[in-house]
Each structure stands twice: as structure tokens, then as C-alpha cells.
Amino acid sequence: MDDRTIKPLYLKNSDIQVCESKRITDYELMDYLSRCIGDSLHCLQLDRNLWRIYVKDRDSRNKLLNEGLDIQNIAVSFYDTNPYSSGATDANQRPLKLRISGLPLSVDDSAIHELLIKLEVKLTSKILYEKIRHPVTNKMTSVLNGNRFMYIEPLPEGRSLPRVNNCAGLRCLLFHYGQPKVERKLLCTNCWKTDHTRSNCKNEPCCKVCKDPGHSPGDEKCPFYEHQKEITPFSGATDVLSNFFPCSMDLYGVQHKSAEHAFQYTKAVRCGDLNAANSIKDAKDALSAKRIGDKIKPNEQWISTKSKVMEEIVENKCVQVPMFKEKLRSAKRNTLFVETSHNDEWGSGLDREGTLYTKKNHWPGKNTLGSIIGKVADKVRKRKKSDQWSKPKQKQLSKETTNQRDIVKMLRDLRATSDSDSVTSGQNDDTEYDSSD
Ligand SMILES: [Zn+2]
Numbered sequence: 168m169d170d171r172t173i174k175p176l177y178l179k180n181s182d183i184q185v186c187e188s189k190r191i192t193d194y195e196l197m198d199y200l201s202r203c204i205g206d207s208l209h210c211l212q213l214d215r216n217l218w219r220i221y222v223k224d225r226d227s228r229n230k231l232l233n234e235g236l237d238i239q240n241i242a243v244s245f246y247d248t249n250p251y252s253s254g255a256t257d258a259n260q261r262p263l264k265l266r267i268s269g270l271p272l273s274v275d276d277s278a279i280h281e282l283l284i285k286l287e288v289k290l291t292s293k294i295l296y297e298k299i300r301h302p303v304t305n306k307m308t309s310v311l312n313g314n315r316f317m318y319i320e321p322l323p324e325g326r327s328l329p330r331v332n333n334c335a336g337l338r339c340l341l342f343h344y345g346q347p348k349v350e351r352k353l354l355c356t357n358c359w360k361t362d363h364t365r366s367n368c369k370n371e372p373c374c375k376v377c378k379d380p381g382h383s384p385g386d387e388k389c390p391f392y393e394h395q396k397e398i399t400p401f402s403g404a405t406d407v408l409s410n411f412f413p414c415s416m417d418l419y420g421v422q423h424k425s426a427e428h429a430f431q432y433t434k435a436v437r438c439g440d441l442n443a444a445n446s447i448k449d450a451k452d453a454l455s456a457k458r459i460g461d462k463i464k465p466n467e468q469w470i471s472t473k474s475k476v477m478e479e480i481v482e483n484k485c486v487q488v489p490m491f492k493e494k495l496r497s498a499k500r501n502t503l504f505v506e507t508s509h510n511d512e513w514g515s516g517l518d519r520e521g522t523l524y525t526k527k528n529h530w531p532g533k534n535t536l537g538s539i540i541g542k543v544a545d546k547v548r549k550r551k552k553s554d555q556w557s558k559p560k561q562k563q564l565s566k567e568t569t570n571q572r573d574i575v576k577m578l579r580d581l582r583a584t585s586d587s588d589s590v591t592s593g594q595n596d597d598t599e600y601d602s603s604d
């Protein structure tokens with residue numbers, strides 16, 4: 168069956184030359200190809216550095232694309248489209264490669280087919296098995312590494328598949344090009360299950376702590392009910408401990424209306440969104456600043472540095488806002504500060520009542536902000552007597568960030584970083600990230 172609608176495959180000649188003096192001939196390449204796909208080879212032509220390879224059936228084409236070829240001990244990969252043409256091929260028509268990792272080899276292909284049906288994607292190839300490659304030469308061995316890959320019809324614009332999936336009752340990870348690097352897990356804030364959101368929840372409301380229905384966190388019925396005596400809960404714009412408390416503070420030479428403004432502004436700048444940064448600076452209150460900041464897609468750098476930034480902000484607030492400093496100074500030595508506005512990352516994940524009456528090791532949140540404030544409070548107490556801490560720490564901070572003063576330059580650098588990120592994104596990135604930023 169000679170199908171003329173089958174597109175050619177491409178191979179860069181430079182990819183298969185072992186040395187300049189010995190160039191591979193069409194006869195030699197034909198020989199290598201025939202050993203892999205038999206007499207399915209139809210035409211082989213070299214145009215400058217580019218080989219065009221026409222085959223007679225789709226299976227052979229897929230086989231070459233998926234498995235590559237071993238030529239003089241070099242593992243060679245073929246191109247699905249002309250690697251030198253700039254956008255001549257409609258990228259939307261190209262099949263999308265999907266990789267699944269984390270599944271035991273014993274899981275049957277039929278379970279993967281079920282998962283793909285559930286995800287509403289259409290396979291255009293078989294399910295294939297990845298092989299271990301030599302770390303330097305990239306040469307493929309005959310040993311499987313357990314990962315599966317396959318090609319599917321391209322997804323509609325804007326759609327991507329979830330990173331974490333369940334296949335045959337097992338958790339597995341799914342990767343494809345164009346998948347957002349940072350993925351938010353589904354979480355229902357009504358029943359706290361992780362496979363749907365509140366808007367399509369059909370369950371009774373459940374307790375966020377024990378996940379049972381019929382009561383709220385902090386209720387005596389909750390198995391984790393206990394009065395927490397040694398804590399200092401805080402939240403909201405009227406509480407000086409809260410980031411929402413209106414106060415004028417300077418960070419990296421920029422004046423802010425609250426610690427929250429400072430935090431969201433830094434996020435915007437570090438994630439390369441100068442417009443958002445300006446809107447945050449002008450936002451009338453902390454909540455408005457947070458809302459703008461929440462819309463900014465965080466980059467890896469921000470995710471890995473934001474708690475350090477938060478610490479700097481709290482320290483600066485302590486130096487610049489006397490009321491805040493006094494609150495920390497006068498707090499009981501063994502108290503645990505805890506943010507109580509339902510935030511799972513910065514706070515206990517519960518409200519004030521829920522926090523006060525739930526065993527602290529069962530709070531759903533990490534209370535990162537509470538811990539930071541505790542750390543700064545310790546420093547304040549240590550310096551209580553000598554009180555050498557009234558000099559703003561700003562000097563040291565600005566030294567650290569001198570090169571960031573020039574926002575234009577910084578944005579340029581950041582864009583360059585995130586551009587190079589996006590090229591390599593998608594395939595090997597196992598990062599999961601599920602909380603607010
Ligand atoms: Zn639910």
C-alpha cells in the first residue's frame with residue numbers, strides 16, 4: 168500500500184556524520200533504514216544538510232519517529248517536520264507527544280487507554296515504551312525505564328492535561344508540551360476532596376481538619392478539638408500583625424501602603440509583570456493589592472524565593488512600623504504566632520475559632536507567615552536590652568538588590584530566563600505546587 172499522503176520524515180545530515188572525512192552515502196543510510204523498516208522505504212533524498220525520507224506506510228513512519236535509528240553507534244532521532252522551515256507546517260495539526268511516568272511496568276496498556284478516554288484525548292499512535300539511554304552518547308539501550316509515551320491529536324487551543332492522574336488505581340504523572348509548569352491541584356472547599364471544585368460539589372460540607380461532615384473545624388465534635396492556649400492568632404487589616412494592616416513601609420527603595428503591597432509588588436516585578444507592579448503600588452488597600460498579585464503566574468524563581476522575601480518584608484516592617492515592633496516585643500516568649508484567614512500556605516488554613524480550638528499539628532496550613540513573625544519576634548527580644556536594631560536594615564537589603572534597582576534591566580533578564588525555561592518546560596518537570604502564592 169503506497170500512500171502518497173504520508174508526509175516525509177526529516178534527518179539532519181550533521182546528526183549522522185561521525186567525522187568530516189567520512190560522509191554517509193545514500194546507499195549506506197538506505198541500508199540502515201531497510202534494516203529497521205524493511206521495504207517500506209520509498210525515497211531518500213539529500214538537500215544540503217537535510218535528508219527527506221519517504222516511507223510507504225504510517226506504521227514505518229511512526230516506528231522511525233518513536234524509536235529513532237542506530238547509525239554507527241549514534242542514536243539518531245528523526246524530525247516529524249522540516250527542522251529548518253520556520254512555521255511552514257501548521258503546528259496545530261501536529262500530533263502531541265504524551266509521556267506517562269510513575270506507573271509500574273505491570274500496568275496493562277488497557278488501563279492507559281481507559282485513562283486517555285477519561286481525559287478525552289485521541290491516540291494517533293500505539294502506546295510505546297521508553298528505553299534507558301546512555302547519559303553521554305544518548306544511545307538507546309534495550310532496557311525499558313518504565314515510562315510510556317504516545318502521540319495524540321493536538322489539544323484545542325488553551326487546553327492542557329493535568330499533571331497528576333490516576334491510572335489503574337495508581338498515581339501517575341503525565342507530561343506534554345504546552346502543559347503549564349505550575350499546576351494547581353483541584354480542591355473542593357466544601358468537602359475537601361481533591362478531584363473536583365466547590366462549584367460542582369454534590370457532597371455535604373465537611374470539616375477541613377478531619378474531613379467528616381456535620382461540623383466545622385474547632386467544633387467539639389471534631390476528633391482534633393483542643394483549646395490552644397499558647398498561640399497568638401492574627402488576621403485582617405485591623406490587626407497590626409497582619410500583612411493587611413495599613414502602614415507605610417519602604418522596601419528596596421519603593422514606598423508601600425502595607426506589607427501585603429510590598430509582597431505582591433515584589434512578586435509582580437520578579438515575575439516580570441511591570442504593569443501589575445504599578446497597579447499593586449497604587450492599589451487602595453491590601454486586599455486589592457493581593458487580588459492583582461494573585462492573577463500573576465508565578466515563575467520558578469519566585470516560588471523558590473518568596474518565603475525569603477516575606478521574611479525580609481516582615482523584618483523591614485518591624486524596623487519601620489513601631490507599633491508592630493512593640494507588639495512583637497511584648498508578646499509572650501513561648502507564643503506561637505498564627506495567621507488565621509484560611510490560607511494554607513501562610514496561615515493555619517483555618518479561621519480564628521478553628522485555629523484556637525484545633526490541635527496545632529492538625530492545622531491544614533503550613534503557617535509560614537506565623538513562623539516568620541515568630542523568628543523576627545525572637546530577634547527583637549534578643550536585642551531588647553542593647554536595642555541596636557533601630558537602624559533600618561534597608562541598607563543591607565539594598566546592597567543585595569542593587570542590580571535589581573534597574574527594573575528595566577531586571578525585567579529583560581527575567582524574560583530571558585523565563586524564555587529559556589519555556590523551551591525546556593513540560594517534559595521533565597516533576598514540580599507540583601498546590602498552594603496559594
Ligand atoms: Zn466537594
Ligand SMILES: [Zn+2]
Pocket residue numbers: 374375376377378379382383384385388389390391
Ligand atoms: Zn473535624
